[in-house]
């Protein structure tokens with residue numbers, strides 16, 4: 001088989017050659033590709049830690065690795081997956097690549113700042129990996145005090161790494177906000193923006209407002225460890241609950257950093273493959289903003305058994321129910337979008353539909369955890385582990401994979417194997433459920449999380465979960481096996497292989513270095529597919 | 538070797554109430570998943586792209602539908618909130634009369650002491666059908682007292698008391714877990730709760746009971762010189778402690794606080810933080826001089842001097858003391 005050659009045309013990929021043309025680029029598309037490579041590497045590392053854990057959990061005793069190693073593994077898994085994969089994955093890769101294309105701009109508002117963000121990401125990742133490799137950290141990704149001020153492991157180095165990578169998020173958020181305000185093409189009003197842009201905007205607000213709190217909190221932990229100034233350690237006069245409040249003030253909104261972009265991707269995909277307008281566009285758009293705002297007011301739901309006051313618990317419980325409503329609105333609107341559509345089932349659509357299913361289960365089990373009395377029983381058990389994996393893996397990663405497949409032809413100019421794409425999507429969906437659904441039951445039966453060894457009565461469900469993880473692992477490896485070869489052997493995609501609307505599909509694939517030969521002028525709203533019948537809601 | 542094979546057992550007054558809510562949620566969420574999933578599959582098949590169905594109907598939306606699927610979930614959510622909160626009140630508020638058990642958690646073991654004096658490590662014997670109130674403190678990092686069969690869990694903090702309670706409804710042996718990650722052997726911080734018939738429990742308790750914490754506390758009260766100032770008839774330079782526990786104390790600056798477990802603790806370890814109205818700041822700090830066990834014994838003694846008022850019992854969420 002010989003490689004199919006595309007007709008010669010200047011694209012962002014062939015405009016210059018050589019390693020420096022990448023490392024010094026300010027082209028948002030190239031930076032997105034560099035993020036794709038580095039974030040994928042982190043995903044592999046985080047996944048390797050998870051694999052070790054699931055193998056260990058086949059048996060009740062800690063036999064493959066000892067307890068200290070197991071604790072370092074789940075810490076490594078959590079830190080890498082949350083801070084270096086889930087948080088940046090969609091904004092930094094797909095957002096970077098698509099935001100200027102979707103709003104008809106030639107680049108982000110601050111292209112050099114964008115490159116700097118990538119270097120900051122690398123630096124943060126390097127420092128954290130150094131901590132994880134040189135000695136490991138055993139605090140869990142939550143760094144709870146006073147354990148994190150007492151443990152002899154590499155807490156300071158790891159927190160400095162996470163501190164650094166936070167600035168990458170803040171700068172990316174700033175860049176996106178300014179870009180969305182300033183660089184929209186003529187005629188592209190706010191309500192003509194694709195939902196993905198709305199959700200990136202909401203995510204950027206959280207980046208800019210919440211990340212500094214995490215940075216301050218981690219610095220305070222380091223200060224306490226280095227100088228024995230009592231902030232969180234009660235023996236020094238500090239308050240460990242203060243740490244939990246500060247930590248979750250960032251980390252709950254961070255859940256929405258992970259899920260909002262995914263919701264945006266899914267909105268794009270569903271409209272594109274149903275060839276129809278997004279049902280309730282404005283409601284979906286405002287739901288993103290509502291989630292971003294309300295998401296700042298619910299952090300205490302992680303602390304119902306921490307010794308927090310009863311009144312605070314009541315407020316955080318009711319607010320947590322409030323934040324569930326905009327998410328429900330989105331699910332209903334996506335479902336309604338399918339009604340009387342013309343639906344095709346290409347790979348991205350399978351991921352998007354899978355997303356709705358898994359996100360719905362993740363969201364519904366959040367209602368259990370927000371119910372105070374139920375939370376007392378299932379918090380800190382595998383029920384919580386299952387819940388947040390349904391949101392963050394079932395939701396965020398399904399959305400990311402859907403988006404990666406949807407825009408792969410735009411990014412690379414090539415089509416991948418549709419057949420293998422579908423196989424992987426279905427395998428990931430099944431493998432995911434097989435891995436995490438048993439964990440809901442384990443949690444209800446009382447198995448605490450972060451246990452290196454566990455009582456034998458929990459073994460059966462743990463075996464099911466680990467077997468599911470094998471399927472899931474295969475599902476995650478498959479895309480590498482058909483996406484990479486598509487770079488050389490895939491058939492040329494053309495500008496718009498899905499017949500989708502959106503400015504990104506009006507330019508060539510891969511796009512030219514400056515995105516558009518001529519800046520487009522926008523005269524209609526998004527998702528203007530041909531219709532048999534039109535109704536205005 | 539006790540038999541824990543029975544998973545999902547309900548062994549406390551709280552368990553069946555929590556489970557009723559839990560399984561109601563299971564039923565509701567299953568219904569939602571079936572309806573949403575069903576609609577998606579139905580639409581997916583019915584409106585698939587075929588040669589005849591190349592062009593979709595363009596529906597912009599429906600404000601009525603949007604209102605319906607905002608308001609209905611909101612009402613349901615508020616209902617669940619109320620139900621969960623109602624039960625939570627019961628979980629955090631122990632009945633006025635309960636058997637006291639003192640818990641000191643440390644890496645990686647449970648030290649338990651009954652009000653009658655008996656001490657245990659990693660195993661807690663309790664009588665069937667009587668409320669048990671736990672007053673807990675950690676000697677190092679945060680731990681969490683979790684008995685799945687009772688559906689109760691409460692974090693245990695260093696330097697601060699937290700509390701929870703339960704009433705067992707079935708004899709047997711139940712697992713006790715540490716549920717808050719506490720370091721290397723976190724998963725080895727296991728214990729068990731043995732629920733006995735009250736008669737059997739009393740005879741078990743009678744053997745080698747040891748000294749009751751309140752009695753030990755009384756000795757400490759004399760030994761550390763507390764009794765020289767805090768005279769029961771209020772004739773000393775410090776206030777009398779009779780009837781103080783559970784009452785509302787007024788400080789020099791006019792603020793008040795409920796004299797709960799954490800107030801007593803703070804008053805012993807950091808007395809100058811809050812000075813009771815009408816007294817001088819002359820009491821020395823006992824920081825570093827008393828072990829957690831001794832502090833709990835003093836607390837038990839001060840509690841035994843009489844209780845100030847109703848509703849003074851500790852909860853999982855003690856009233857924060859007001860700093861001047």
Ligand SMILES: [Cu+2]
Pocket residue numbers: 251252255298299301302
């Ligand atoms: Cu949260």
Ligand SMILES: [Cu+2]
Pocket residue numbers: 643644645679680681715716717718719723726
């Ligand atoms: Cu512990």
